[in-house]
Amino acid sequence: MNLKKIILLFALIQGSVVNSFSQDVCGTSLETQESLVSQPNVLRQRNSTVYVPLRMHMVADNEGNGLPNISKLLDQMTRLNQDYLGTGIQFYMAGNGFFNLIKDINVYEDPSVNVQDILGYKSSTALNVFVTKNTYESSNDGGRILGYYTGLGADHIVMLNSQLSNTNNTLSHEVGHFFNLRHTFFGWEREPYSAATHGNPLSIRIAPQSSIPVELMDKSNCSTAADQVCDTPPDFNFGFNANGCNFTQQIRDPNNELVVTQKENQMSYFNNCAKYLFTEGQNTRMNNSLQSASRSYIRLPYIPTTTPITQLPSFIDLAAVVPTYNNVFIQWTPVEGATNYLVEFTDGRSYRYAIQNGSSIRARDLEANKTYFVRVRAFNEYFTDTRTLFGTFKTGNILSSVINNENDRFSIDLLGNPINKQSEFIQFNINSTMSFPAALKLYDMNGRLIHIESTNIESGSSLFRIPATNLNTGLHILAIESEYGITTKKILIN
Ligand SMILES: [Zn+2]
Missing domain, CATH: 2.60.40.2550 (Immunoglobulin-like)
Structure with missing residues (x-):
């Protein structure tokens, strides 16, 4: 069995095709960011880790097509929690079944138009994230919108299903907005810095097409300019035109001071940085947001299971050929810390998944005479940073008669x-x-x-x-x- 081939097969059957656009941007609007409440930058309380319930809404079309591999959801949770490790905030998959599967072509195609539909799906006791095929086209931001936070009114996050993974920080960035963070370059969303237009040294003191003061290197206006966070240095949306996580231009601020920006800040627009960070000032602002009245609905007394899982399960007697294709029993060794196992099947075209709480599955809906690839991944509601067990088998063409009803057990x-x-x-x-x-x-x-x-x-x-x-x-x-x-x-x- 070729492991690479199996991984590729699971990747191929993913619903969406990624188009490439000029620039990837965040759709959280200037107005939404402006409406984020100014809060004292003094930490009110931060005793120990706060576990925030996250309700992931995996949106497919009416037939269920377009759903990403559920394994990507576990990858995404892993990435989100890694990105927030230093903040004192961690996330777990809340609610029935760990996520909400929604078959709704309207939300799938355009979640910005169909806000009423979305509101009906929301959990009232979790941070809601909708994973959809499209976000929306923005005339202002000039790029493909990877995700956005709606602001306190609707109060949910939307992200592209192609972004669901552990290899980008789209969700971590949007959750930053949810917790009251603005872009480090706030004010420069509509017109990123260019030397030709804005001068070097900078010839303007108000960010273009806005009323936001340009942040200065000397920190004299850091509490009122841009993101209002003093330990995030000036950023004039340098990331928008940057090629990946690179910035070598020598740009001077209106006081003729050389700008030393922070490319790897979670709230910047630099892509493909090896690692992203939140500053202490941002951490404080996020924790204050979490402790505020508007966020009381996600401060629950519930303590999730957080046991780390270190073992990889292994299959028990996985047969090379299973004669009864509609009655395929697969078993694996249980591993410590796992409350559940994600089991996924593909024949290269179709995708099926199940979440089991025991260490076995009886698949009833496979087809005859096909080679199937199966993978099993252990997890619990918080710990998802686990490896995947891969296997393969072929189905025969014998129809098992024991299926529904008249169960003799x-x-x-x-x-x-x-x-x-x-x-x-x-x-x-x-x-x-x-x-x-x-x-x-x-x-x-x-x-x-x-x-x-x-x-x-x-x-x-x-x-x-x-x-x-x-x-x-x-x-x-x-x-x-x-x-x-x-x-x-x-x-x-x-
Ligand atoms: Zn953003």
């Missing part, structure tokens, strides 16, 4: 059916021959999911209760989903 006995609309609970017994994790789901007659919970079905007979308040009358479907398939039961509410 367990049976469901409803207590009362039909169920009165006034009942507090839907109650049922599960009689099982074995113990296994499962999801209990309740759907209404339109296929709308009204209740979901994960549980462990124990061997023997166990009583389960699902809240029945606010149900509509009519037919409902109770589904027990596990690695052994889906078992359903009709329930009538009247």
Whole structure:
């Protein structure tokens, strides 16, 4: 098995094609940055690391196409937490299933127009990030917009799905805006510095097409000019026209002092720097933002699992050929610290993923006579900096008959059916021959999911209760989903 080939195959099936534009920019507008509240640059409190809940919304088209590999989401979390290590702020994947999969062509294609759609998807107890195909075209900023923060009104971040990775700082930059940081070159967004227009030494004291004072090297106006952070040196948007993380021009400020800029600042526009940083002043401003009233919704008492994962799982008896293509059982060794495993399959064209909390999967929807590549990655809600286990197998053409319903492992006995609309609970017994994790789901007659919970079905007979308040009358479907398939039961509410 050629490892490089497998990695390439997973990369190829990613939804989006990256077009190259003249310059990559951030779409967080001047107005949004201006509206960021001026705050005292004195740290109010910073005792220990604060873990911020992050709700990642992975947006695909209506058919589910265009979704990046979920592995890239783990890469992105890794990068974000690395970039924020020195700030005292760390992030974990909050909410059901670690991320929210949205199939909505409107949000996928243009999240700036479809703000109402977006607001409906947001979590009220997390920093919301929408990963979409497009951002929007800006007439002002002259480039491809990689991401933007909306400002306190809508209060969410949008980023291009092509940016989801551990190799760029797009999300780290936008999260900086979320936490009240402006660009280090604030005021120069619409017209980056050029010697021909603005002179050298600089002949203007107000940034072009703005009312923002030009920041001076002597720090005399550092608390009111540009980003209002005194330990970030002047930047006249030098990054916009720079080739990567290089800047060799000798530019002098209006006082004829040589400008020593900070290319590797997270809030600059320099691309491809080996490492980016936030200054102490920026850290203070971000932590003050996090402790402010407008951010109380992400200061939760919850402490996430942060156990580091150092081991790589290995497959247990991964067969070269699996005769029953619709019943492929794959097992690996569990590793310490992992609460979940991301399992991904591709045949080079299609992509399937599952997040398991045990160390095995039974794939039911693979095709016959195909070579599949499988990869498994251990993680928990915070620790995602893990390596990936790769494998390959071929499916046969035998259709396994054991699939849905008539599951011989367990049976469901409803207590009362039909169920009165006034009942507090839907109650049922599960009689099982074995113990296994499962999801209990309740759907209404339109296929709308009204209740979901994960549980462990124990061997023997166990009583389960699902809240029945606010149900509509009519037919409902109770589904027990596990690695052994889906078992359903009709329930009538009247
Ligand atoms: Zn920006």
